[in-house]
Amino acid sequence: MRILAIDPGEKTGFAVVELSTPAVDTPKVLDTWEWLASPLDDFAKGFLRILREVKPDVVVLEDYRIFASKAKAHIGQPLVTAEILGGLEALSTITIPPVMTVRIPASKKGRWPQARLKSKFPEALNIHSPHLRDAVVLALVYLEEKEGWLP
Numbered sequence: 478m479r480i481l482a483i484d485p486g487e488k489t490g491f492a493v494v495e496l497s498t499p500a501v502d503t504p505k506v507l508d509t510w511e512w513l514a515s516p517l518d519d520f521a522k523g524f525l526r527i528l529r530e531v532k533p534d535v536v537v538l539e540d541y542r543i544f545a546s547k548a549k550a551h552i553g554q555p556l557v558t559a560e561i562l563g564g565l566e567a568l569s570t571i572t573i574p575p576v577m578t579v580r581i582p583a584s585k586k587g588r589w590p591q592a593r594l595k596s597k598f599p600e601a602l603n604i605h606s607p608h609l610r611d612a613v614v615l616a617l618v619y620l621e622e623k624e625g626w627l628p
Contacts, residue, residue: 478495478496478497478534478535478620478624479493479494479495479507479531479532479533479534480492480493480494480495480496480533480534480535480536480537480616480619480620481493481527481528481531481533481535481536481537481576482494482536482537482538482612482613482615482616482619483536483537483538483539483565483612483615484539484608484609484611484612484615485538485539485541485558485561485562485565486557486558486561486608487513487557487558488511488512488513488608489511489512489513489520489561489608490509490510490511490606490607490608490609490610490611490612491508491509491510491511491512491527491609491612492506492508492509492609492612492613492615492616493506493507493508493509493531493533494506494507494613494616494617494620495507496620496624496626503598503628504598504616504617504620504626505600506600506601506604506613508531509604509606509609509612509613510609511606511608511609517560517561517564520561520564521564521568524564524565524568525568525572528568528569528572528576529572533576534576534577535576535577535578535579535619536565536569536576536577536578536579537578537579537580537581537615537616537618537619538562538565538566538578538579538580538581538615539580539581539582539583539586539611539615540562540580540581540582540583541558541559541562541583542582542583543556562580565578566578579619579623581615581618581619581622585618585622586611586614586615586618588618588621589601589614589617589618594614597628598613598617598628601613601614601617
């Protein structure tokens with residue numbers, strides 16, 4: 478199974494994670510990269526190219542929410558992350574074949590704190606960008622919850 482996991486935002490983190498047999502194997506991070514989300518039409522064209530090249534079985538997206546502590550900062554501001562999420566979901570459905578998208582709540586990333594990553598998936602600790610590490614963690618949460626991977 479090949480997963481394209483995305484931590485969306487003005488700086489978006491992407492991770493390609495692959496797992497052959499959930500009950501036996503350990504996931505492998507094949508690639509990671511970051512993009513600035515502006516301008517959005519360039520971002521969309523690039524994402525379609527990624528879908529063609531990566532050929533993921535599933536696209537895992539962080540389900541973005543605005544929390545009360547950040548609400549005032551968003552007043553009158555464009556919600557770039559929400560635009561990106563909608564665009565990524567829409568673009569995933571128009572590919573041939575369409576790619577399934579799954580949203581994972583940001584709160585679930587807490588299931589993979591630094592100590593657990595260190596003991597169960599130390600490869601992720603070598604990823605220094607928080608956006609890229611978050612994308613990898615989203616893939617791990619998906620594999621655990623939806624594919625039965627037992628770390």
